[in-house]
Amino acid sequence: MKEAKQYTPYFLKNFQGFKVKDYQESHIQKHIKLVLQPKANNSRLCARCGEALGRKRGEYYVEAKHLKAFGWTSSVRFPVAKCECKNCGKIRSEWIPFTCPTSPHITLELAWWLNRLSEITSVNQVSKLESIDKMACYKVDKYLLRRFLQGYEIPKVTHIAVDEVYARRKKKKGENRNDLFLTVVVDLKTRKVLWVSKSRDKEALDVFFQMLGVDACKDIQVVATDQHDPYTASVNEHCPSAKVVWDRFHLVQKFNEALNEERKQEWNNIDPEGEMGDLLAGKYRYLFLMKSKNRKGRDIKHINEVLRLNERMTKLELIKEHFHRMFECDDKVDAQVMLCECYEWAWQAKAQHIVKWIWSIMDDERFWNYFEFKVTTSLSEGINNVIKTLKRQAYGYKDMNYFALKIMQKCGYLNSRYYFLATN
Ligand SMILES: [Zn+2]
Structure with a gap:
C-alpha cells in the first residue's frame, strides 16, 4: 500500500534548482523553516554575469524570508555555492533564481507580495505589517516596479495633458531648477497617468514620445500644457497632427x-x-x-x-x-x-x-x-492627492526615479491590475 503523502502548498515547495530537504516547525514562534538542498543535476550560473559556472570552491548558507501562511511566518535556508567563473575570471556566488536580486534575504514570492501591498499602502506601513526592514521593502518595491516598466507599453491615446509637478526643494550638485520638477503625462480621456519623467525640460517629454513610437505619435490630436515652451517644442517635433492648448x-x-x-x-x-x-x-x-x-x-x-x-x-x-x-x-x-x-x-x-x-x-x-x-491640464484631485502623500513620505523627493515609478503605480498602469511584465 502507498503511504499517504502530506499535502504541501505549492509555494512552499517551488524553489527552482532546489528541493525541500526538511521542514522545521516552531509552534512557539509560529514559524516554518524550509531547508533546501540543490537538485542533483542543477547547473549553476554566475550571479554577476549569468554565464555557466565551473568548479565548486566552497559554499555558504543563506536564510531568506518567505511568505506568511495561515498566520505563520516562514523562511527558507539553502546553500549558495561559490564557483569559478571563467567569464569574470574570479570566484563567484551562484545565481539563486527564487530570491530578489536587490535583497538576497527576501524570496521573489515575498517580493511580489510586498510590491502588491505597496500598491494600496505606503512602504513604511508594509514594512511594519510584514516585519521587514524599511530599506529592504523600498528596494524590493523599486526593483519590481522597474521590471514592470521594462514590459510597459503605453496604451493608445489621442488627447493628453502634460503638467509639471514640483517635487523637491533642494538642488543637488550640477542640477538646475528644472531638475526639481517631474513631468506628468495624463490621458485626458481615462484620467490615468501614462508617464512620469524626471525634470521638466524638453527631453523629459521627448522620452514619452519616443516610448510611444512614431506611429502612435501621429494619432495624438490634442496636448494640453501650461505656458512652458519646452513642452510645445517637443510636441511640435514629435506629433505632426497635434494641437497644443494652453491650460x-x-x-x-x-x-x-x-x-x-x-x-x-x-x-x-x-x-x-x-x-x-x-x-x-x-x-x-x-x-x-x-x-x-x-x-x-x-x-x-x-x-x-x-x-x-x-x-x-x-x-x-x-x-x-x-x-x-x-x-x-x-x-x-x-x-x-x-x-x-x-x-x-x-x-x-x-x-x-x-x-x-x-x-x-x-x-x-x-x-x-x-x-x-476645451481641455485643461489640471490633474485630477485623486492624482494630486497621491503626489502629495508620496511627497510627504520621505522617499518621495530623495529618489526621483522611484517617485516617478510610484506615481505610475498608483495613478496609472504600473500595477498588478494591468500586467505589463516582460515575459521571461
Ligand atoms: Zn561571472
Whole structure:
C-alpha cells in the first residue's frame, strides 16, 4: 500500500534548482523553516554575469524570508555555492533564481507580495505589517516596479495633458531648477497617468514620445500644457497632427499676477492713512482676484465700498469678470470679441500690466485652441492627492526615479491590475 503523502502548498515547495530537504516547525514562534538542498543535476550560473559556472570552491548558507501562511511566518535556508567563473575570471556566488536580486534575504514570492501591498499602502506601513526592514521593502518595491516598466507599453491615446509637478526643494550638485520638477503625462480621456519623467525640460517629454513610437505619435490630436515652451517644442517635433492648448487655470493665474500688480500700483497711489488705505491693503489681495460669484457677505460689502470710492478699481473689477466669463464662450469668435474688450478697457484704465499680458497671448494659437477643444491640464484631485502623500513620505523627493515609478503605480498602469511584465 502507498503511504499517504502530506499535502504541501505549492509555494512552499517551488524553489527552482532546489528541493525541500526538511521542514522545521516552531509552534512557539509560529514559524516554518524550509531547508533546501540543490537538485542533483542543477547547473549553476554566475550571479554577476549569468554565464555557466565551473568548479565548486566552497559554499555558504543563506536564510531568506518567505511568505506568511495561515498566520505563520516562514523562511527558507539553502546553500549558495561559490564557483569559478571563467567569464569574470574570479570566484563567484551562484545565481539563486527564487530570491530578489536587490535583497538576497527576501524570496521573489515575498517580493511580489510586498510590491502588491505597496500598491494600496505606503512602504513604511508594509514594512511594519510584514516585519521587514524599511530599506529592504523600498528596494524590493523599486526593483519590481522597474521590471514592470521594462514590459510597459503605453496604451493608445489621442488627447493628453502634460503638467509639471514640483517635487523637491533642494538642488543637488550640477542640477538646475528644472531638475526639481517631474513631468506628468495624463490621458485626458481615462484620467490615468501614462508617464512620469524626471525634470521638466524638453527631453523629459521627448522620452514619452519616443516610448510611444512614431506611429502612435501621429494619432495624438490634442496636448494640453501650461505656458512652458519646452513642452510645445517637443510636441511640435514629435506629433505632426497635434494641437497644443494652453491650460486655462495657468492662464488665469498669470492674469491674476498682472491684476495684482495693478492693485499694488493703486495702493501706492493712494493715501495709506485715508479711507482707501485700509481697503486696498495686501491682505485683501485674494478678495480682489476672486471671481465675484465666489465672494461671501462681508467680502461683498468690502468690495462695494472699494468700488464706490475708487473708479479705477471698478474698471479693473469689470475687466477681471469679463476675462473669467470669456472662458465660458463655446465659440472662438465670441471669445475673441470679449478678449478685445478686456484689452480696450484695460487700455482705457491705463492698466499697463494687463495690457501687456493680454498682448502677449492675443496672437497665440495655443490660447485660442482652448475654445475649440476645451481641455485643461489640471490633474485630477485623486492624482494630486497621491503626489502629495508620496511627497510627504520621505522617499518621495530623495529618489526621483522611484517617485516617478510610484506615481505610475498608483495613478496609472504600473500595477498588478494591468500586467505589463516582460515575459521571461
Ligand atoms: Zn561571472
